[in-house]
Amino acid sequence: MNGFFAAVSRINLLFAFIILFAGHLLMYYVLGTDNWPMVALSAALVETAVIAALQLYAGFRRRAR
DSSP states (O other): OHHHHHHHHTOOHHHHHHHHHHHHHHHHHHHTOTTHHHHHHHHHHHHHHHHHHHHHHHHHHHHHO
16 A cells, blocks of 8 residues: 555646546547536546545655654
């Protein structure tokens, strides 16, 4: 589990957001979702927030040792 948190703590959040946003844009466009750019933006923001929360948790775990 320590390897997982070490890998998550090295993720660049801006780069992750851009990749997630592009992937969601493509997916929701292909699925034919109404208002697909806003849905893609929302999904990418939520997933980036989850990654940021995992990074915070990994930092607290590292400092606790």
